[in-house]
Amino acid sequence: MNYVDRMQKVAVLGAAGKMGSGILLLNAIEVADLSLLPENKGKTFVVYAIDVSEEALSGLIQYVRTQVLKAAEKKINWLREIYKERADLIENGQIIEEYINHVMSIIRPSILIESAYHANCIFEAIKEDPDLKVSIFKRINQNNSNQPWFFTNTSSIPIQFLNEKAELNGRIIGYHFYNPPAVQKLVELIEAKNTLPELKAFSLELAKKLNKIIVESNDVVGFIGNGHFMRDIIHAASEVERLKSQYGFVEAIYMINKVSQEYLVRPMGIFQLIDYVGIDVCSYIMSVMNQYLPQDQIVCPLLNEMLSLGIKGGQYADGSQKDGFLKYEKGKIIAIFDINTKQYVSIEQIQNKADAILGEKPTNIIAWKAVVGMKDKDVVLQNYFNELQKMNTLGAELAKAYGSRSKAIGKYLVSSGVAKTEEDVNKVLMTGFFHAYGPINNYFV
Numbered sequence: 249m250n251y252v253d254r255m256q257k258v259a260v261l262g263a264a265g266k267m268g269s270g271i272l273l274l275n276a277i278e279v280a281d282l283s284l285l286p287e288n289k290g291k292t293f294v295v296y297a298i299d300v301s302e303e304a305l306s307g308l309i310q311y312v313r314t315q316v317l318k319a320a321e322k323k324i325n326w327l328r329e330i331y332k333e334r335a336d337l338i339e340n341g342q343i344i345e346e347y348i349n350h351v352m353s354i355i356r357p358s359i360l361i362e363s364a365y366h367a368n369c370i371f372e373a374i375k376e377d378p379d380l381k382v383s384i385f386k387r388i389n390q391n392n393s394n395q396p397w398f399f400t401n402t403s404s405i406p407i408q409f410l411n412e413k414a415e416l417n418g419r420i421i422g423y424h425f426y427n428p429p430a431v432q433k434l435v436e437l438i439e440a441k442n443t444l445p446e447l448k449a450f451s452l453e454l455a456k457k458l459n460k461i462i463v464e465s466n467d468v469v470g471f472i473g474n475g476h477f478m479r480d481i482i483h484a485a486s487e488v489e490r491l492k493s494q495y496g497f498v499e500a501i502y503m504i505n506k507v508s509q510e511y512l513v514r515p516m517g518i519f520q521l522i523d524y525v526g527i528d529v530c531s532y533i534m535s536v537m538n539q540y541l542p543q544d545q546i547v548c549p550l551l552n553e554m555l556s557l558g559i560k561g562g563q564y565a566d567g568s569q570k571d572g573f574l575k576y577e578k579g580k581i582i583a584i585f586d587i588n589t590k591q592y593v594s595i596e597q598i599q600n601k602a603d604a605i606l607g608e609k610p611t612n613i614i615a616w617k618a619v620v621g622m623k624d625k626d627v628v629l630q631n632y633f634n635e636l637q638k639m640n641t642l643g644a645e646l647a648k649a650y651g652s653r654s655k656a657i658g659k660y661l662v663s664s665g666v667a668k669t670e671e672d673v674n675k676v677l678m679t680g681f682f683h684a685y686g687p688i689n690n691y692f693v
């Protein structure tokens with residue numbers, strides 16, 4: 249079966265979820281575009297959008313329409329060419345409307361898993377539950393006579409485990425999109441021991457069509473992205489533990505969050521990132537990683553303590569941020585959770601004191617947003633980190649320790665066989681986490 253034939257019947261499981269909705273959108277657009285090519289006239293193309301939540305599925309349709317409109321505007325010239333023989337389509341608006349309706353006509357929303365029994369490609373983005381994923385894969389595989397290929401978006405579960413338990417005989421690959429899938433460039437690709445070479449070749453071809461950057465990770469729990477992120481969290485939490493007795497818990501969270509964002513020139517502080525992903529999600533990923541890598545001690549009591557108090561972070565259905573370590577108002581951090589009093593303390597109350605403890609900021613400090621777009625980014629960063637290395641304020645010391653730890657984690661991912669190269673580790677952090685530079689660098693020892 250060639251690429252086009254295989255893409256004729258696609259299913260997305262968990263299509264109404266955070267990741268599934270983006271994965272559905274990308275696939276629906278790719279499938280619709282294939283169907284519009286003159287050479288594919290007469291072929292039927294379908295994308296099944298499968299989710300257990302009927303309500304979420306209706307919201308999904310609205311999301312997809314809006315996003316397809318944006319995509320159509322960007323490729324209006326291509327659409328004009330495609331629809332050139334349609335005398336009834338003159339204005340851009342008419343062409344775009346036609347295209348949106350076409351994409352929507354390919355999508356079949358369904359609450360029935362049985363819809364996947366017809367698919368050739370099954371993209372899975374249901375919740376991170378190994379038993380649930382295995383039982384669904386098994387069921388589809390037993391009832392689908394197309395020998396379907398499975399693309400799982402799991403963040404942590406080894407692909408070999410899913411392959412063996414669901415008896416897929418190599419018809420599975422880890423296709424790990426980053427959040428949000430429609431925007432983030434990175435897809436981590438993870439093969440099980442016997443993943444079919446033709447499935448891998450197809451995955452690479454699809455990534456090119458979706459305009460994604462592939463980084464191959466070995467099949468080690470957490471893969472490269474979470475392998476780094478989870479260990480980064482553990483470092484941050486242990487620094488909070490160290491600082492809290494002297495400066496207070498809230499101040500320690502503030503300081504580490506600030507250092508990991510501003511001093512390290514990252515897009516978000518570590519505690520904001522944990523909130524964004526979800527404290528529960530991070531804790532769950534750690535528990536899966538710890539199960540497979542007990543010697544690595546992937547545990548973070550601080551996350552579990554927050555969860556026991558009912559503080560989870562994550563997002564509301566409209567995409568806005570729920571409160572976690574930090575409290576947000578219109579996207580801005582306004583307070584920090586105090587684990588002792590179980591109340592949020594406003595930033596204003598502690599900011600001046602905590603900033604004074606961190607000490608003078610490096611004079612060369614520059615915001616992540618300004619750096620990422622710079623042509624001479626490397627020179628700017630080198631100058632900045634040279635200055636940082638010479639400073640001995642608490643802020644600089646915390647930043648140096650953080651940067652060094654991040655580098656050590658990156659190197660460990662290579663030496664322990666998770667990543668194939670140091671460049672792959674850097675690529676994952678730069679394309680999946682939007683870092684301005686990779687963790688394996690000359691800025692830190």
Ligand SMILES: NC(=O)c1ccc[n+]([C@@H]2O[C@H](COP(=O)([O-])OP(=O)(O)OC[C@H]3O[C@@H](n4cnc5c(N)ncnc54)[C@H](O)[C@@H]3O)[C@@H](O)[C@H]2O)c1
Nearest residue numbers: 262264265266267299300301373374375376401402403427
């Ligand atoms: N959220 C992230 O940042 C992120 C990033 C990369 C990978 N992932 C992985 O992607 C997967 C999905 O995560 P998410 O954050 O999108 O979760 P989510 O909870 O937002 O979405 C899961 C969706 O699956 C649906 N679902 C649950 N059981 C189902 C079933 N039996 N059949 C069909 N649909 C079902 C739910 O209704 C929901 O819409 C997980 O494996 C997660 O580890 C998440």
